[in-house]
Amino acid sequence: MTEQQKVYPVRDEIAANAWADREKYQAMYQQSVDDPEGFWAEQAKRLDWAKAPTKIKHTEFDAENVDIRWFEDGELNASVNCLDRHLETRGDQPAIIWEGDDPNQSKTLTYRELHAQTCQLANALKELGVGKGDVVTLYMPMIPEAAMAMLACARIGAIHSVVFGGFSPDALAQRVVDAQSKLVITADESVRGGKHVPLKDNVDAALTRTGTDVVDHVLVVKRTGGDIDWNDGRDVWYHEVAEKQSTDCAAETMNAEDPLFILYTSGSTGAPKGLKHTTGGYLLHASMTHQYVFDYHDGEVYWCSADVGWVTGHSYIVYGPLANGATTLMFEGVPSYPSHGRLGEIIDKHNVSILYTSPTAIRALMAHGDNVMQSSKRDSLRLLGSVGEPINPEAWEWFHRVIGNSRCPIVDTWWQTETGGIMIAPLPGATDLKPGSATLPFFGVMPALVDNEGNILEGATDGNLVILDSWPGQARSIWNNHERFVQTYFSTYKGMYFTGDGCRRDEDGYYWITGRVDDVINVSGHRMGTAEIESSLVAHQAVAEAAVVGYPHDIKGQGIYIYVTLGDEYEPSDELKKELVQWVRKDIGPIASPDVIQWAPSLPKTRSGKIMRRILRKIAANECEGLGDTSTLADPSVVEDLISNRANR
Ligand code: WTA
Numbered sequence: 001m002t003e004q005q006k007v008y009p010v011r012d013e014i015a016a017n018a019w020a021d022r023e024k025y026q027a028m029y030q031q032s033v034d035d036p037e038g039f040w041a042e043q044a045k046r047l048d049w050a051k052a053p054t055k056i057k058h059t060e061f062d063a064e065n066v067d068i069r070w071f072e073d074g075e076l077n078a079s080v081n082c083l084d085r086h087l088e089t090r091g092d093q094p095a096i097i098w099e100g101d102d103p104n105q106s107k108t109l110t111y112r113e114l115h116a117q118t119c120q121l122a123n124a125l126k127e128l129g130v131g132k133g134d135v136v137t138l139y140m141p142m143i144p145e146a147a148m149a150m151l152a153c154a155r156i157g158a159i160h161s162v163v164f165g166g167f168s169p170d171a172l173a174q175r176v177v178d179a180q181s182k183l184v185i186t187a188d189e190s191v192r193g194g195k196h197v198p199l200k201d202n203v204d205a206a207l208t209r210t211g212t213d214v215v216d217h218v219l220v221v222k223r224t225g226g227d228i229d230w231n232d233g234r235d236v237w238y239h240e241v242a243e244k245q246s247t248d249c250a251a252e253t254m255n256a257e258d259p260l261f262i263l264y265t266s267g268s269t270g271a272p273k274g275l276k277h278t279t280g281g282y283l284l285h286a287s288m289t290h291q292y293v294f295d296y297h298d299g300e301v302y303w304c305s306a307d308v309g310w311v312t313g314h315s316y317i318v319y320g321p322l323a324n325g326a327t328t329l330m331f332e333g334v335p336s337y338p339s340h341g342r343l344g345e346i347i348d349k350h351n352v353s354i355l356y357t358s359p360t361a362i363r364a365l366m367a368h369g370d371n372v373m374q375s376s377k378r379d380s381l382r383l384l385g386s387v388g389e390p391i392n393p394e395a396w397e398w399f400h401r402v403i404g405n406s407r408c409p410i411v412d413t414w415w416q417t418e419t420g421g422i423m424i425a426p427l428p429g430a431t432d433l434k435p436g437s438a439t440l441p442f443f444g445v446m447p448a449l450v451d452n453e454g455n456i457l458e459g460a461t462d463g464n465l466v467i468l469d470s471w472p473g474q475a476r477s478i479w480n481n482h483e484r485f486v487q488t489y490f491s492t493y494k495g496m497y498f499t500g501d502g503c504r505r506d507e508d509g510y511y512w513i514t515g516r517v518d519d520v521i522n523v524s525g526h527r528m529g530t531a532e533i534e535s536s537l538v539a540h541q542a543v544a545e546a547a548v549v550g551y552p553h554d555i556k557g558q559g560i561y562i563y564v565t566l567g568d569e570y571e572p573s574d575e576l577k578k579e580l581v582q583w584v585r586k587d588i589g590p591i592a593s594p595d596v597i598q599w600a601p602s603l604p605k606t607r608s609g610k611i612m613r614r615i616l617r618k619i620a621a622n623e624c625e626g627l628g629d630t631s632t633l634a635d636p637s638v639v640e641d642l643i644s645n646r647a648n649r
Contacts, residue, residue: 018429025430059470070281082322101333132157141190157252164309169205256280274479285473290320344376356385392535396435420473521550559595561620
């Protein structure tokens with residue numbers, strides 16, 4: 001684990017100009033946990049309130065009575081905070097830079113333009129009968145209208161529920177019904193990697209499953225002009241209804257605890273949960289983390305490569321950056337189209353200072369070798385960020401060296417749909433970096449590690465990651481199912497929010513997320529993070545990607561089963577298998593010695609790029625009947641291949 005001990009100290013030129021240096025971080029963090037009321041009352045001033053809050057924190061984590069309220073007597077509007085308040089000072093500054101799937105298509109919207117068009121849409125929504133408290137489902141491409149739709153909902157007090165455009169009609173229908181959504185906003189088609197995806201057809205199919213009494217209207221953005229069916233009376237062209245509206249729309253005054261959005265996320269059991277986020281606390285957390293974690297400075301171009309369909313897109317493409325008056329880049333396509341150099345080319349084209357992306361994206365590029373970045377210089381980059389899964393030190397180093405020209409700090413940010421915003425991450429001017437560690441908690445975040453009985457563990461140790469007290473961006477409930485919220489997050493360990501993640505804390509107090517706790521395997525009584533073994537494997541030059549699961553083993557309880565995807569230029573062989581076994585034994589120790597290796601041309605992933613370990617565990621366990629719900633897989637044929645080629649053991 002030599003890689004993991006490497007430290008990258010704070011760079012002087014970053015610290016000199018950063019929002020927080022070491023001392024400031026420590027002082028602010030201390031105050032935030034010693035005196036949360038005072039701290040957050042002060043921080044809340046970064047937002048524009050119609051009525052400033054006097055009640056700051058009212059939070060109860062007791063499983064009998066989980067009740068989370070922040071700024072409960074405050075009133076504000078999220079779209080006013082993201083748009084109106086910037087008009088005077090930065091009306092002509094770019095708010096959104098849009099880069100199309102086709103490298104020849106891009107456009108810029110200033111704050112003034114975004115404000116005007118959002119108001120028009122807000123007026124259009126009202127004309128279609130949408131009002132305060134109604135739920136609007138968004139099923140959209142990565143186009144500026146997606147951000148406008150979110151902000152237009154916020155403006156009139158409607159609650160948006162964004163469903164990722166890669167989800168199937170069934171998945172969409174399920175979410176529309178659960179949220180009882182009156183209106184769906186979509187586009188004729190989306191465009192990704194040169195391919196058209198029939199969003200409107202999918203909505204049509206979804207709405208045949210929901211019955212006709214749920215959704216009144218479907219608002220359709222004309223993105224490609226492709227052929228679509230039209231349901232008169234129900235379907236409405238976005239441009240026809242929006243363009244004729246006034247560019248002013250008075251914003252609805254919302255209570256801080258009024259819902260801003262619902263976002264569905266899958267759990268290990270049952271139907272997807274609609275996490276409910278509210279207005280004041282969420283916006284404060286998103287905006288504050290965006291400023292401090294990305295050390296955002298006025299005028300910089302900031303690019304988060306996530307999709308607005310995920311929480312990362314909500315908090316760090318739309319709400320955080322726009323609340324801060326930033327310029328946020330929105331990319332419609334994929335980093336591999338038209339070539340693997342695209343990511344770097346976009347950075348050069350738009351002078352991007354800050355890039356926030358995922359380990360999966362980094363590893364996908366890394367598999368093609370250093371040359372993939374040759375078509376760009378990336379001299380504008382100042383800072384890099386990573387999110388969504390543990391980043392293995394090898395990918396971290398590659399990100400740092402190849403994409404960041406060995407010059408840019410990397411902020412590895414740990415958080416969840418449930419947390420609303422970043423929870424554990426370095427601040428670039430304050431925190432020395434260790435590749436693979438999300439480092440230290442953000443202001444107001446009180447992480448702890450507990451054993452399986454819920455006892456709090458001190459010092460350098462492994463444990464289950466819990467959060468001891470509330471923070472403003474926390475989800476307040478599961479839509480229409482508070483009981484499930486309590487059950488899922490507050491019943492495992494009394495009085496604590498349980499993250500579902502396993503974690504290690506080192507002697508410097510740095511947090512290293514090891515992966516979901518349900519992915520932890522127990523071999524001969526030794527607990528190991530699958531992420532740790534994977535990290536070791538992908539450090540081997542032949543390995544592009546690896547997934548590790550436990551499987552029932554007669555003697556050890558669980559054995560270690562490994563799926564390996566090789567880099568382009570490597571061939572499977574028994575030799576290579578032996579080499580990999582030795583590699584892991586040497587890196588972690590004999591207890592981590594892999595028992596079975598299966599060559600996997602690719603791994604089953606959700607459309608958001610997360611490896612579906614549940615399926616890999618079943619295949620490894622030889623339980624190929626009843627693989628459960630595979631509807632969220634990006635490519636179901638991957639599973640068939642793995643089943644027919646599964647290894648002997
Ligand atoms: C994982 C995404 C390690 C973790 C924002 C968490 C991470 C789940 C990191 C939430 C990170 C996210 N290092 N693991 N930097 N970031 N995760 O809800 O297991 O899509 O519980 O939110 O992703 O995923 P979600």
